[in-house]
Amino acid sequence: MPAPLRIGDLVVDPPILQAPMAGFTNAAFRQIVREFGGSGLLATEMVNARGFVWLDENEAEHPDRLWGVADEPRPLAVQIWDNDAATMAKVGRRLVEEYRVSIVDINFGCPVRQVTEKAHSGSYLLREPQRMFEIIQRLVKACRPTPVTAKIRLGCSPENVNCNEVARVVEEAGAAALTVHGRTAKDMFRGNADWERISEIKSHLRAIPLIGNGDLDSAEKVVAAFDNYNVDGVMIARACLGRPWLFAQAAAALRGETIPPEPTLAQQRDVMLHHYRLVTQRFGEDKGTILMRKYACCYAQGKRGARHFRSHVASVSSAEEFYAIVDQHFPITDPQP
Known part of the structure; x- marks a missing residue:
C-alpha cells in the first residue's frame, strides 16, 4: 500500500484522486463516488475565474459548477482557470474564505480550443512558464494556508514537451503538489498516456508530490502505476464517469485485498437512476433530464446494445x-451464451 499523499497539511488517503472534469464532476457525481468510497480527494468541475467574478459583481447566483461545494464533506478541491493572476487570486481567496475548500487547483492542462486558443488559458499557458509562475505565486499568497496545486500536460505538442521545466516552475512558485496528464495538449486524448515521461518529472521536483494521470481504467492499472512509476498519487479521470465504483476497486487492490467485482447490470442501472434523481432534484426535470443524457451514455459504454441505447437516450x-x-433499452442481464 503506498503511503498517504501529503499536500501541504492535507493528508489524502488513499492517494487516489478523482479528476476535475468539465460537464461531469458535479455534486451529484461526487456524491455517488463518495457513497462507493475509495477516493482520497474529490474535485469539482473546473470553474472559469473570470466568469465567477462577473457573477459576483452582478450579484447573480454563483456558478452551477460550485453547486454543493459549501456543504459537502471534505476534503474537496476546486479547480479554476484563467490567465490573469489578479483574477485568479481574487477567486481563490473567495473559495477559501466563503466555501472553505480543501485545495485550490489551477488548470494548466485543458486542451480544448475554447479554453486554449480563444481564452489563452489551460494548456496554452504551458508555453509561458513565467506567466504560470506569476499566477501560482499570486494564488498561493491569496489562499494561504490552503494549499494550491497545479495540473499540467507534458507540453503543448510532441515537438514542445517542457514538463520538466514547468514542474520546477510550479514548485518554485509555491504550489503544494503537481498533477501531470501523460499526453500533450495537441494529443488531446489520442494514443496512450506516457507514464515514463510522467515518472521522469519526479527527479525535477525537490519536495512536492507528483500525481500521475492518464488511462487508469482498472484497479490493476492503478496498482501498476505505483509499482512501476515514481509517483506519489494517481488521478482517475474519464474511466470513472460510467464506473464510479472504480475508486473503491482501486483502493482495495492497493490494500492487497480482493478487488470488488463490477456491480451487476441491474445494480449499475440502479446507480444510474439514483444519479438521475440527484441531478433532477437540483436542476428540475427539464434541465436535469437534458444534463443526464451524457451521464447515461457513460453508464452504457461498453455494454451490449450501448449504441442503440445512446441513440435513444x-x-x-x-x-x-x-x-x-x-426500461426498454438499458441491459439488466448479460446475454445468454
Whole structure:
C-alpha cells in the first residue's frame, strides 16, 4: 500500500484522486463516488475565474459548477482557470474564505480550443512558464494556508514537451503538489498516456508530490502505476464517469485485498437512476433530464446494445421519456451464451 499523499497539511488517503472534469464532476457525481468510497480527494468541475467574478459583481447566483461545494464533506478541491493572476487570486481567496475548500487547483492542462486558443488559458499557458509562475505565486499568497496545486500536460505538442521545466516552475512558485496528464495538449486524448515521461518529472521536483494521470481504467492499472512509476498519487479521470465504483476497486487492490467485482447490470442501472434523481432534484426535470443524457451514455459504454441505447437516450427531454428508454433499452442481464 503506498503511503498517504501529503499536500501541504492535507493528508489524502488513499492517494487516489478523482479528476476535475468539465460537464461531469458535479455534486451529484461526487456524491455517488463518495457513497462507493475509495477516493482520497474529490474535485469539482473546473470553474472559469473570470466568469465567477462577473457573477459576483452582478450579484447573480454563483456558478452551477460550485453547486454543493459549501456543504459537502471534505476534503474537496476546486479547480479554476484563467490567465490573469489578479483574477485568479481574487477567486481563490473567495473559495477559501466563503466555501472553505480543501485545495485550490489551477488548470494548466485543458486542451480544448475554447479554453486554449480563444481564452489563452489551460494548456496554452504551458508555453509561458513565467506567466504560470506569476499566477501560482499570486494564488498561493491569496489562499494561504490552503494549499494550491497545479495540473499540467507534458507540453503543448510532441515537438514542445517542457514538463520538466514547468514542474520546477510550479514548485518554485509555491504550489503544494503537481498533477501531470501523460499526453500533450495537441494529443488531446489520442494514443496512450506516457507514464515514463510522467515518472521522469519526479527527479525535477525537490519536495512536492507528483500525481500521475492518464488511462487508469482498472484497479490493476492503478496498482501498476505505483509499482512501476515514481509517483506519489494517481488521478482517475474519464474511466470513472460510467464506473464510479472504480475508486473503491482501486483502493482495495492497493490494500492487497480482493478487488470488488463490477456491480451487476441491474445494480449499475440502479446507480444510474439514483444519479438521475440527484441531478433532477437540483436542476428540475427539464434541465436535469437534458444534463443526464451524457451521464447515461457513460453508464452504457461498453455494454451490449450501448449504441442503440445512446441513440435513444440522447434526445430525451422528460422523466417519463428517460425512464421509458432505460426500461426498454438499458441491459439488466448479460446475454445468454
